Amino acid sequence: MTAQPNRRASGGLIDRSKVVRFRFDGRDFSGHPGDTLASALLANDEHMVARGFKYHRPRGIFGAGSEDPTALVQIGSDAARTDPNTRVTEQEIYDGLEALAQNVWPSLKFDVGAVNDLFSAFLPAGFYYKTFMGPLGNWMAFEPFIRKAAGLGKAPGAPDPDRYESINRHCDVLVAGGGPAGLMAALTAAKAGARVILAEETAALGGRLLSVDPDKVNLGDMAPTAWVESIAAELAGMDNVTVLTRTAAFGYYAQNFVGLWERVSDHLAPNDQPANLPRQRVWRVRAREVVLATGAVERPLVFHENDRPGIMLAGAARTFTHRYGVLPGKRVLVFANNDSAWEAAFDLQSSGARVAGIVDLRRDIDGGLLSTAAEHGISIHPGAAIVGTSGAQRVSGATVRRMSDSGGVEGPVTAIECDLLAVSGGWMPNIALFSQSRGKLVYDEDLSAFRPGQSWQKERSAGSAAATFDLDGCLKEGARAGADAASKAGIPAKAERPPKVEGAERPQGTPRVIPEIPSGRPRHKVRAWIDLQDDVTTKDLKLAVNEGYDSIEHAKRYTTSGMGTDQGKVANMNAFALVADALKKPIWQVGTTTYRQPWKPVTFAAMAGQHVGDHFHPRRVTPMHDWHKSNGAVFEPVGDWLRARAYQRPGESFEAAVRRESLAARESVAALDASTLGKIDIRGKDARTFLNRVYTNAWSKLAPGKARYGLMLGEDGMVMDDGVTACLADDHFHMTTTTGGAARVLTHLEDYIQTEWTDLEVYMTTVTEEWAVASLSGPDSWRVVAELCDGIDPDPEKFEFMSHTTATIDGVPVRVFRISFTGALAYEINIAADYGAWLWDKVMEAGQPYGIQPYGTEAMHLLRAEKGFVIVGQETDGTVTPADLRMDWIVSKAKGDFIGKRSLSRSDTVRTDRKQLVGLLTEDPTLMLEEGAHVIATATEPAEKPVPMLGHVTSSYDSPTIGRSIAMAMVESGGARMGERLWVSRKGGTPIPVKVTETDFLKMREDGDV
């Protein structure tokens, strides 16, 4: 355990009274509550935390927050709870936290992969594209090695034990960013009475106010943190305000929909995470108005050898100093092109560091700055550049030369020792969300950066996000933005008066941007990094432009600049500038690459929210489900439903259970839980007309008390669903659909009613879940119904096929239908769903004397196939017409138009050689065909491909009733092939000879044909 040599004696949002212990790269360290991993490591004088993606060069902590490009580690070594690619600048520490270095072997400090750096000349941008394609398959041989070398951290090895959730929220004003502008915006809107959500990415409100010297700056006579606290307290006291910290607005979508990602308990040790809270939460916010107060990002300088650990953004150095109470270096060299970096230098000097010099690309420096520098005793190098740096795993010094008038460097080389090189290339408005919302960017020549222009959605930017860099301006603009947002949301508001600012620093002024700072050193010897994560240097981008990848998107893709986990937050602007320079075009003409969601990487599981495991997708079960479960049912998913497939008795095979169940349904009585069938209650004076239009057959004459089978087609004339619809009254029908098709059918019908046939008076209600249904099949089924039901004589002689009636069971009303999907005598009893389980018990009890058996979907499939009934979705696949099913009888020629009618007369649909439904009987009755196997015309399978296919097997069963295997198939000109010999191909075997037959196997058996 080391001490914390760089910890300052006081200041910052950390609690020095408590010590937090953690491990990094196998070594023990300590920090304090409030520290991020970055600040705690810096307190321990550890700068190097990672290695580069490509060259494996040492990488340090460059930023202080989400903008950091390379300080990535793996958190946690537990297989289930490990988080790769975690930014040390964002991960807060807790006792026992373990962080591991990524993509290094054997260790961070000694990494074999670093040899890549020696070969860097052979690994320029796009080298993949130019190599590895020699003889065929070469890439496939190389790819595994490339893949192994790529990737940063490792995925967990076990399922995630943590919980996540998502929440929907509406608000009047969403404020993204809790810095000075955001706080004033939120306060203003909140005081006016608007419902406000304020989202701040980091753990505390305050933004850059937390990064300034509290002894120098005052807001309304308060230190910055005290002022922030007072505003926070005021907001906390209002119940129309939700303040979220550790919450990043990551995605700005259409209609002012903004995704917020809250890291609820990532900062706590797994054992300390409150059981009632999720690990992370996604807020799905629909905001009337949005204020983007997302601040600015500091821009790196592009100079040679700018990639060593200990080279850090100047603003980040200040954040560590004041927010976290850590001095990241003792001897600081500052490299700048703008005024704000001078303030940083003064600040670091007064905070205890020794500033070894300020190197500024600009020759003319403001007199005030010069005299302050002199007061601090800081040596200055105006109009100069850093032309090289030294230090293996931490910067140890830099060399400086004067800039010449011709844009190069000249004069003597001065070496300056340092252990921190603070760089600043100016500040760039953080326009990511603005750009996601489709706002138009404008290029600001003074800033040498883009700033928000015309908004597209209901948002406005404020503060440094809008290129307002002075504190007073930020506060005022924030208040105005809050007032504007609230007013536009319908809540009249006046901008709150901002506090009086004293001791404010000077903003950046006009930075001098040089796309690549000259060093006067041989080109092949030195590199200047643009993207520190993906190891993209100026050479790579220039090479891309030279080779002709001359649009910014092409250059980006070719070099992968800005495509790392930071998405180029600090790198992109420098890349644009360099490409523009290389193309000799103005930047605005080169443009930007597109800013995409998310602003920063968001956990998959947080996006999934609670929709995982049991909540992934609803499992619909029937009221009889528990009975099925306790009676050996094996289930299958059918649409959203779980249906009992068969009821296996102890020791019984699945096949045996299906045989037993199907025989009972033929020979005595068996019961199927048919509750899952879709049911639609249809009412209205035009209900009949409606049915006539949606089904292929005629419904005008169906009398109350009767039911009819119908086929429904799509506009293309293809079968889309089927079912029985019963007439309850002239203007009232009960439609059934397939289990899986219920929702689709209702949508289809509603679509017609609401958009095409608005003149029809028809109302539809889905009643699938209102009714539980027991379907009884078998010669004894009527006896069971007779015993169960009062007020009905189910005698098949009296209660006609395709009719229905009402009755009661112990006084509970039921509807009884005499319909059959098995071909046997069958009844369906419908009862209010609450009575479903009760009904089932009653059925089983009443059926006991007849040996009643429950039967599942597999027996049901077999039974209907014995009768030759089709299953939509099994015999059909969206390419099958009623005629193809050889069900022409169901298509009315007499009635008017119906959905799909026109398509039935198209030249291709009237072909007589289309595939048609037939039965297939194998010559060897013990052989079962494979469903999905194809029918061919030859006894041996031709070697030459493609082999002509006549059709395929849609259903195949071993039928105990028929006493052999049976199958159905769609076969070309099938109707005309009765009795013909064909073959069914199979992989690795000789084709199976079959005979083409009709599909009603029961009838064929009666007729002695089988």
Add this chain to the structure above:
Amino acid sequence: MWRNPEPKPGYDAVVIGGGGHGLATAYYLAKEHGMTNIAVIEKGWIGGGNSGRNTTIIRSNYLFDESAAIYNHALQLWTTLGRELNYNIMMSHRGVLNLAHDEGEGRGLKRRVEANRLNGVDSEWLDAKQVKEFCPVINISQDIRYPVLGATLQRSGGTNRHDAVVWGYARACSAMGVDIIQQCEVTGIKTAKGAVTGVETTRGFIKTPKVACVTAGHTSVIASMLDIKLPIQSHPLQALVSEPIKPLVPCVIMSNAVHVYCSQSDKGELVIGAGIDAHTSYTQRGSMDIIEHQMASLCELLPPVARLRMMRQWGGIVDTCPDASPIISKTPVKGFYINGGWGTGGWKATPGSGHVFAWTVAKDDPHPIAAPFALDRFHSGALVAEHGAAAVAH
């Protein structure tokens, strides 16, 4: 790489759309039909449309003979395209799994495997255990909402690098004399006596007797310039990538029922997609709920990925046809040809599509492989209904 010429006053043919299909069309027009005085006109930068946005899943295990023919034609061409273009397109035949989660899906997939076999398309059926062996990260627990019952595997399927394909074709086209004109939008098409005479563009009028429209999500926009109505609906389709991680997903995984698909790029990112946004649109953006659903699906299928992070998401506009098959066709206007309607899954067809379309354009006669995909099928009803094979579909 490629020249950036000023448009000439006229060409023998103009290809609208500098995506993979458009550039491939130009490439084969020049290479196989000797038409080198041609131009590819692109309104943005080449490859900036769906070519540069797609998840590059390549396979040919489609159900119907017509589809098997064209997608397999493409797969054959992919195999040697890198060498032909002397540009590494990173064609990785790492295998594509299509998972079955219920009996119905299993039945459909087995039918496809058998049809593929007889059509000479490599394809096999794996049971759940074999799926786990081939791709260990898949959850094959039978207790989950949609258990994996098995899968089809096409070993020759896989992924490649979209940009490389675009750039490789562009370079080869340019070398043969084809003009690639970027930042030039076609705004109108001129005709005389029922035949094309040229295109209006933001950089002036260009005379040409043949216009080949290859504009993916904007196919119907171009067709409407000639009052041709197409049965195409344009929808947003989104995709996303995770942060790069060490190798985890060795192949392409696709699931219809759970509705997501995933592969891992050579850089280590998981590349993830799912279904279209239900609304029609020409803006290249979708909504967040689609992403939430596909993340939930992925966590269900590959539980260890739950803690990874989504790094970048985007959308493209896909041109969907009612039968989930493309349109490669002559049109009622002489000299105007359409190649579109590839919807969510046209990348895999790029070389094959360009190859047969070039023939169709050059000879003014459909290539035999293209013939079934002519426009008149929407009148005759001879659809190639690949919904089953194309559903989530890539």
